[in-house]
Amino acid sequence: ATPMGEASPAGEDMAATSSASHTTLTQTTLSAEYEISIPYTIPSSGRQEVVEIQQYSLSAFYQHSTVPKVDNDAFLLAGLTGWDKLNLLPGNSNIYFENTYVGQAYIDPQNTSDTLYVSLGRDKKVVVKRENVKDFTSKKTLGTFKKDEYAYEIVIRNGKSESIFIELEDQLPISKNSDIEVEVLDKGEGNYNSEFGKLLWKLKINPSETKKLRFRFSVKYPKNKQIMGL
The missing domain is CATH 2.60.40 (Immunoglobulin-like)
Incomplete structure (x- = not known):
């Protein structure tokens, strides 16, 4: 995701280190709490700042979907499995495919399916x-x-x-x-x-x-x- 402004770890040695490596997750029945153990510099710019708290790698499979009665285009979908073990928070996500921004998707952790589908946009081919x-x-x-x-x-x-x-x-x-x-x-x-x-x-x-x-x-x-x- 590319935020409007990025907060930076304080100190030159930590600047090259992702804050995700210094984050501890504490999970309870009703909530998940992330604690970042390194200090951060938050500019007083009035803009929204984003701090990276986790990094995950998941394998994905791809398929297309189309409803030509409504829209003649075919949409490329990425299917993610194992996502339910990541303690994801509900909210909008920025989607990039092959290093290109393709749009936003809402992540709903209450989804009961074992596969999370993310739309990667229209496939004109x-x-x-x-x-x-x-x-x-x-x-x-x-x-x-x-x-x-x-x-x-x-x-x-x-x-x-x-x-x-x-x-x-x-x-x-x-x-x-x-x-x-x-x-x-x-x-x-x-x-x-x-x-x-x-x-x-x-x-x-x-x-x-x-x-x-x-x-x-x-x-x-x-x-x-x-x-x-x-």
Whole structure:
């Protein structure tokens, strides 16, 4: 992290030493206390000063995530394991990837997952496109009802020089009205959660490879009603 101003250890010999090496952690049931055993010079500049209290090294695995119904970009995520043993404090963190600042993330130690995911930003080398397939889209009238069928195709291209793992999510409509029926016609090999209408794919895509996913659903409703946003 790069603070607005950095406090410095007092004395020339200590200036080259990280304060993390001189920090003792005392942990209780409800709190964690850090004691720094070296003196510090805090300038009277009126600016926020930051003191380094710990340094940790963790291994990470990388994967991509995209929800093209909302945003066509793919996001690179770093998954960190073992983070729950570090006594992290809640708060914002500055994220750097390959020596480049990519943004901020909120660290929540109350997260119950054994993996902490940190977003490293948009990856423009992974191209995602979601389009309506008109050849499989239709509108019919069946007596006092209408039945509309919809089909969507999602295209993912990996423009990187290495394989990627990507989680892709989409959503089908959910009916809370007994007069409106939603039927899944083709899940496109995705995992479907009927409670939330969520479709999920977990894919490995090789370098320069393009994958296409297609799913279809229908909505049956009284012809005196209008269904929007599909």
